[in-house]
Amino acid sequence: MEPKFKIIEFEDIPSTSEKAKELAIQNESPWTVVLARQQSNGHGRKGEAWFSPEGGLYFSVILPKSSIADLQTITILAAFVISKIIKDDFNLEPLIKLPNDILLDGKKVCGVLTENVIMGDKTLVSIIGVGLDTNIKEFPNDLKDISVSLRQVLFKEIDNNEILEKILSELKNQLEIINQNNQ
């Protein structure tokens, strides 16, 4: 069976979002996914570092051309989609810290960041980046009180490929619903 999404996988890159942005500018198709086993320069909002060692799920998706209002909605919906998967698949109670962080027992387990490149009134490129702490064994001292991984809570390995496929399928569904409602 043909895979639903084109996934470009890297062992170790500075940032999946930077790579996805570069590919989007070179006309790579929407819904292409850049996936990394680890990031050396993963970042969140305002360039804040995102701890990205091996074990976590780090990916960025090139989004189809959409209005800025729809992109704001998809950022929030991404957090909702991921929370729902965590709740349904692992029987946990995640909390969405609006608009884009997901917490488990008050500690951050996932962050979502959308980045746009805008010229005049046109959005040239939109990328949504996700960092989900799936199989991280332990966090450094400065993060261990504020971050947590699914493995630490569930005491088992998570299948990153399976959870990635679910997130992508649901994100695509949600964006299609938003676009239909705006037509």
Place this chain on the structure above:
Amino acid sequence: MNLKIKIKGREYNVSVEDLADTVVVNIDGNEYVFDANGNGKAQKENSGFVKPASIAPKNSKQIKAPLSGVISEISIEPNSLIKVAQKLLTLSAMKMENEILAETQGKVKEILVKKGQAVREGDLLIILE
């Protein structure tokens, strides 16, 4: 962010703007401002939904904010020469980072904003000549 919310059959037009330390919520033209602790108050009634950017004539030498947010990075300096598609600044809004590129070439005449400054949709940010 613009939303339509239906409550008991009545539809409300709602916009939410994240402006650094405050969040401005506009419900059918009535504006409410909330601080970081969630304390809110009505600020202005019937401010309407007409945005300056939508009524002003397009001028690619005047760079305006495409949405409300906070200036997180300025990538140019006054008097510098700008090429088409050069990055001018980054505007952070509702957890989205937005790189604003130049639509036209020119010389930076004036930068009207500073890093960390909150701006609203349609505000003039940079003037080129």
